[in-house]
Amino acid sequence: MSSIELNGVSRWYGNVVAVNDVTLTIGPGLTGLLGPNGAGKTTVLHLMAGLLAPSQGEVTVGDEPAWRNPDMYRNLGLVTERESVPGFLTAWEFVLASAKLHKLPNPEEAARAALSIVELVDAQDRRISTYSKGMRQRSRVAAALVHDPKVLLLDEPFNGMDPRQRLHMMTLLNKMADEGRTILFSSHILEEVEQLSGTVQVIVAGRLAASGDYRHIRRLMTNRPHQFTISSSDDRLLATVLMGQDSVSGVSLEPTGVLVQANDYGTFTRAIAKLAREHKIRLTQILPSDESLEKVFSYLVAT
Numbered sequence: 001m002s003s004i005e006l007n008g009v010s011r012w013y014g015n016v017v018a019v020n021d022v023t024l025t026i027g028p029g030l031t032g033l034l035g036p037n038g039a040g041k042t043t044v045l046h047l048m049a050g051l052l053a054p055s056q057g058e059v060t061v062g063d064e065p066a067w068r069n070p071d072m073y074r075n076l077g078l079v080t081e082r083e084s085v086p087g088f089l090t091a092w093e094f095v096l097a098s099a100k101l102h103k104l105p106n107p108e109e110a111a112r113a114a115l116s117i118v119e120l121v122d123a124q125d126r127r128i129s130t131y132s133k134g135m136r137q138r139s140r141v142a143a144a145l146v147h148d149p150k151v152l153l154l155d156e157p158f159n160g161m162d163p164r165q166r167l168h169m170m171t172l173l174n175k176m177a178d179e180g181r182t183i184l185f186s187s188h189i190l191e192e193v194e195q196l197s198g199t200v201q202v203i204v205a206g207r208l209a210a211s212g213d214y215r216h217i218r219r220l221m222t223n224r225p226h227q228f229t230i231s232s233s234d235d236r237l238l239a240t241v242l243m244g245q246d247s248v249s250g251v252s253l254e255p256t257g258v259l260v261q262a263n264d265y266g267t268f269t270r271a272i273a274k275l276a277r278e279h280k281i282r283l284t285q286i287l288p289s290d291e292s293l294e295k296v297f298s299y300l301v302a303t
């Protein structure tokens with residue numbers, strides 16, 4: 001078995017509670033660990049990887065305790081958050097060094113297999129310093145995968161990538177998950193995980209706020225009340241028109257435009273373009289006014 005389990009886990013640093021009584025199970029497949037900055041994602045991953053002791057509770061990977069259990073590393077790979085790759089090495093040298101550190105019986109074969117999984121074989125003899133951000137990240141994934149672990153943890157693997165690189169990485173993670181691995185990655189940006197077909201665990205201020213199917217949670221987050229400021233060719237008319245809408249609970253005319261309280265993001269954003277067309281109003285700007293990530297995630301805590 002390659003499930004990860006946290007049972008009543010807390011971790012504090014002095015008097016900062018980074019993880020607060022979290023209980024969760026992560027099975028084979030792809031799972032996203034989502035939450036705003038400082039929510040405790042890195043701490044959770046490090047607890048799972050056996051790098052940190054829980055202050056309270058139990059962390060197990062494949063039914064083995066994660067803490068003080070070096071044997072567990074045979075079954076686990078971790079790609080840390082900061083991008084520290086030796087640019088003067090080629091990917092082949094880098095991944096081979098990782099294979100040798102793991103004392104694998106056939107390091108060359110293992111390095112070849114790992115580079116092939118991340119689709120870097122063609123570029124493996126180039127120095128990493130010449131790679132794009134996405135390729136560099138894939139070389140780190142290959143190094144973490146070289147001993148063919150059943151569990152792979154990745155801390156913010158999409159950070160700084162462009163949409164194309166992100167899609168490539170997501171496809172790769174999905175593929176590795178389909179092969180039976182347990183893959184858990186963290187992210188603080190909802191849009192980053194748009195292509196995720198698996199499940200998510202959402203953590204806010206150290207607590208588990210929601211867990212389940214990504215699409216379902218995404219819907220919960222977007223179909224919540226929203227506030228928009230809209231500028232148009234005729235704000236007064238727009239305000240009057242919006243007042244009669246079911247999806248709108250409040251309208252006020254401000255110097256910056258029409259301030260709208262929408263009950264439901266989805267219904268409102270679908271309706272607004274149609275209404276403007278019908279009344280020949282030209283929309284020049286629609287700004288969501290309360291879009292801080294903390295608010296989006298915190299909404300889940302309240303539901």
Ligand SMILES: Nc1ncnc2c1ncn2[C@@H]1O[C@H](COP(=O)(O)OP(=O)(O)OP(=O)(O)O)[C@@H](O)[C@H]1O
Nearest residue numbers: 013016018035036037038039040041042043044188
């Ligand atoms: N070594 C440490 N000493 C003291 N406080 C810490 C330490 N590591 C983390 N923290 C605190 O614990 C909380 C959770 O941090 P953590 O890095 O796990 O969050 P995160 O969700 O990974 O955030 P980010 O996305 O910014 O990395 C934060 O309040 C952070 O300041």
